[in-house]
Amino acid sequence: MKIALLAGDGIGPEIVAQAERVLLYFKQEGLKIELEPGLLGGCAVDATGKPFPEATRKLSVEADAILLGAVGGIQYDNLPREKRPEQGLLAIRKTLGLFANLRPIVLYPELVNASTLKPEIVTGLDILIVRELTGDIYFGKPRGIEYRDGQKVGFNTMIYSESEIRRIAHVAFQAARRRSGRLCSVDKMNVLECTQLWRDVVTETAQSYPDVTLSHMLVDNAAMQLVRNPKQFDVIVTGNMFGDILSDEASMLTGSIGMLPSASLDDRNRGLYEPIHGSAPDIAGKNIANPLATILSAAMMLRYSFNEETAASRIESAVQKTLKQGYRTEDIYETGLRRTGTVEMGDMVLANL
Numbered sequence: 279m280k281i282a283l284l285a286g287d288g289i290g291p292e293i294v295a296q297a298e299r300v301l302l303y304f305k306q307e308g309l310k311i312e313l314e315p316g317l318l319g320g321c322a323v324d325a326t327g328k329p330f331p332e333a334t335r336k337l338s339v340e341a342d343a344i345l346l347g348a349v350g351g352i353q354y355d356n357l358p359r360e361k362r363p364e365q366g367l368l369a370i371r372k373t374l375g376l377f378a379n380l381r382p383i384v385l386y387p388e389l390v391n392a393s394t395l396k397p398e399i400v401t402g403l404d405i406l407i408v409r410e411l412t413g414d415i416y417f418g419k420p421r422g423i424e425y426r427d428g429q430k431v432g433f434n435t436m437i438y439s440e441s442e443i444r445r446i447a448h449v450a451f452q453a454a455r456r457r458s459g460r461l462c463s464v465d466k467m468n469v470l471e472c473t474q475l476w477r478d479v480v481t482e483t484a485q486s487y488p489d490v491t492l493s494h495m496l497v498d499n500a501a502m503q504l505v506r507n508p509k510q511f512d513v514i515v516t517g518n519m520f521g522d523i524l525s526d527e528a529s530m531l532t533g534s535i536g537m538l539p540s541a542s543l544d545d546r547n548r549g550l551y552e553p554i555h556g557s558a559p560d561i562a563g564k565n566i567a568n569p570l571a572t573i574l575s576a577a578m579m580l581r582y583s584f585n586e587e588t589a590a591s592r593i594e595s596a597v598q599k600t601l602k603q604g605y606r607t608e609d610i611y612e613t614g615l616r617r618t619g620t621v622e623m624g625d626m627v628l629a630n631l
């Protein structure tokens with residue numbers, strides 16, 4: 279298991295260090311894990327002038343899986359777009375063909391009060407959002423800002439091919455089959471032709487999955503339903519932009535962005551695993567960031583890329599036990615519980631393992 283560790287910027291190195299300890303624990307138990315660090319994002323810009331340098335491209339292509347912290351920081355905000363850290367992220371996803379982004383939205387019972395929604399709305403919440411990651415308006419051309427008739431106009435292109443829609447639909451139907459058998463596809467077919475095609479292709483793909491119940495929802499309604507009655511959903515599949523927005527919205531149902539892992543997979547389950555949050559420059563270097571999303575991302579890696587289901591569940595149980603014991607980083611802290619730093623949270627997960 280050759281794993282590239284791309285810690286990135288801000289809190290990235292702090293949280294990846296804790297996940298690295300967990301992976302090293304399993305190495306010591308006998309898993310054949312090899313870890314190799316690389317540069318992505320702002321740290322790569324600082325060192326090489328490029329957010330996704332050639333050495334990182336090579337390392338990523340050769341690795342079986344990648345664990346990423348987060349990239350970005352205000353010091354890069356004035357760089358030209360192609361040199362920004364976030365371009366490194368888009369480039370690595372595109373280069374590796376990581377078209378399927380899986381985001382489990384799970385509320386740990388210990389954190390029911392950390393959610394901004396009422397306990398009865400979120401208790402037991404367990405949704406999987408499947409977001410297409412390499413197409414849509416984020417990559418479509420033409421794009422840009424131009425002068426037309428004496429003023430600037432900005433434009434982007436929303437575009438999906440049938441094959442792009444079909445392959446993400448298959449991922450979602452298969453995930454639904456492993457779970458409750460319910461899939462909701464989200465689009466905006468009443469206004470956007472591109473998403474009419476999305477709906478048509480998803481509907482056609484459903485014929486191969488008679489055991490899965492497919493429903494469709496318009497994205498504005500989906501945004502509303504996610505906070506009104508989120509437990510009506512099991513698996514949600516949607517395009518890149520709607521998925522970006524809905525998955526961040528859904529993440530808040532669980533109390534903290536610091537709890538949520540993600541996997542981005544290609545068609546052979548090679549993947550990049552990362553917490554869904556960013557580099558949190560406001561709390562970087564203070565030993566207060568929550569490392570659990572990154573540790574849970576390592577668990578997803580063991581599950582999806584390496585079929586190590588036992589190790590993956592052991593990590594998830596250790597995280598849950600740590601929460602049950604009352605250890606809390608700042609973002610999930612509640613009065614009366616044990617305020618815990620980044621490293622100490624790692625210590626507790628290891629102790630519980």
Ligand code: NAI
Pocket residue numbers: 289293347348349350351352364367535536552554555556557558559560561566567568569571609
């Ligand atoms: P962010 O996710 O970094 O932070 C949002 C808020 O959540 C902040 O208050 C932060 O302190 C808090 N937070 C995030 N992760 C946390 C953790 N593990 N523990 C405790 N609190 C946590 O989003 P923001 O502030 O919009 O972006 C900061 C930088 O990160 C920007 O440069 C942005 O472009 C980049 N970014 C990178 C992503 C990635 O690498 N995948 C994703 C999103 C943003």
Ligand code: MG
Pocket residue numbers: 522523526
């Ligand atoms: Mg986002």
